[in-house]
Structure formats: structure tokens, C-alpha cells
Amino acid sequence: MGNPLLTEYSDRPEVDALVNELIGCVADKWTLLLLEALEEVEKLRFTELARAIPGISQKMLTQTLRQMERDGLVDRTAHATIPPRVDYRLTPLGHSLGEAFCGVWLWAEKHIDTVHQARTAFDSRD
Amino acid sequence: MGNPLLTEYSDRPEVDALVNELIGCVADKWTLLLLEALEEVEKLRFTELARAIPGISQKMLTQTLRQMERDGLVDRTAHATIPPRVDYRLTPLGHSLGEAFCGVWLWAEKHIDTVHQARTAFDSRD
DNA sequence: CCGCATCCATTATGATACTG
């Protein structure tokens, strides 16, 4: 084998690049939180999502939902009523991604104390 | 139960907020790619990491490594040699996070074609 | 040389106001 730095987890480097790009899209803070919210409740409308995710701005909510819709992760259903009503729900693909992230949630929940201790220790160094 | 929007995956809302904050830190593009690189090779120095992660800037590499070090995810070892040498490796905690993210990698690798098809379909609408 | 801090241009994000 050549340089170990060039070793990747698969044998197809060109696929790795695409996977990394996809990871970059999907490993977004808001995407994760939207996944969490929609795993929880199954079907939510725009303002409900905004409330379910404290700290998100309307802009990022719209933008992230659009991207997830484009990637086939969420399904957007607009009802032509007054007032308008738009429902978002996970597609099977989005649901499978949510399950893949489940391990990360469990990790965060389990190790949050350890992380905060590490931070305190780090900040009190030097 | 009250408003389902307030339902979270645990029964301790204050913990949920902290977990979300932690998710926000950890669900970073560069953090993920660094985890991947260090899962692969076990011990890497600064410039090796820079080469292993195409597209990262030195600034973000430094910044992300600092944050991961502060969070107890990576261990930094500086050798007082000339030329200087700094090795980074995952701590057990960082390794456990890498394992938690493993499912996301497998998901990305498995569904990348589906995502690209969804994008193409979305872009050719309207 | 290597690790990394600093300056500046570019981009991403947030706050607010406004429309169908």
C-alpha cells in the first residue's frame, strides 16, 4: 500500500469524496435538530418546527428545510387553505438518517457530563 | 401530557438543552471529518491531518482540533524537536463518538445515490 | 521547516420588516 494518509474507508476514492460532501451537508446542526424534532412528532408545520427548535431563525429553518427536501429527507405538503398550512414530515430516507444519528444522541446524552468536566479541566489549565 | 411540541426524548428538559448544545458542537462538518481521519490512522500530525482532509483551512483545522481537545475528544502531544512535531490522536471518549457516528457514515455511503437522484429530481421541477 | 496566530475578503447566519 502507498501513503497511509491516502487510505480511506472504502476502496473507491471518488466515492469517498462524494460521501464526505454528503456528510458535510447532513452533519449540520440545524439538520440534526430538525431530524430530532421530526422523529419525535412525525408531522409538524412551519411554526411548530420553529418553536420545537429553540434558537433557530426563520431563515435557517426555511433554508434547512429546503435543503432537506431537495435531498429527499423531508416531504413538504402545502394545503391551499386560508390561513395556509404546510406540513413537514420525514421521508423513509430521512427516517433512516434519523436512526443513523440515534447513536450520536445516545452518546451525547451519556457523555455530556464527561465533556463538561473535560472543558472545565481544559479551561483551568496554564 | 401537555403540548406534544414540548415533548423531548428524555424527561429532563434542562438536560435536553445541554444535549442540544453538545450536538451543536459535535455535529460540525470538520469535527466529523477529523473523527473519520483519526479513526482511520490512529495518530496523525498537524500537516498530515491537513492533507487527509481536503478543503480544510489551517485556521479551521487548528480551531476544530482545539475544540475537540477541550471537549476531551482528542489528545495533543507536542514534541520539542526540530522541526517540531505535534501528534493528535483520539481519546477513548473521542473514539466512542467516532463509533456513534459510524452509522451515519454507513448511511451516507449506502444512500448517496438516492440523495443525488432526489436532488436531480428536485432541481428539474417547476 | 512546522505549527499556528493574525489580517482581510468572502460567505454564512441572525434580526427585523414586509408580502401572498
Next chain:
DNA sequence: CAGTATCATAATGGATGCGG
């Protein structure tokens, strides 16, 4: 209600410099 448009601010990338 569900966004879009606009502007202010923060995050990021690129180039450079500097100590070890």
C-alpha cells in the same frame, strides 16, 4: 401562517508572518 427581502453581524477561507 408561511415564507421572502433586506440589512447587520458572526463565521470561515486565503495569504502572510513569526517563533521554535
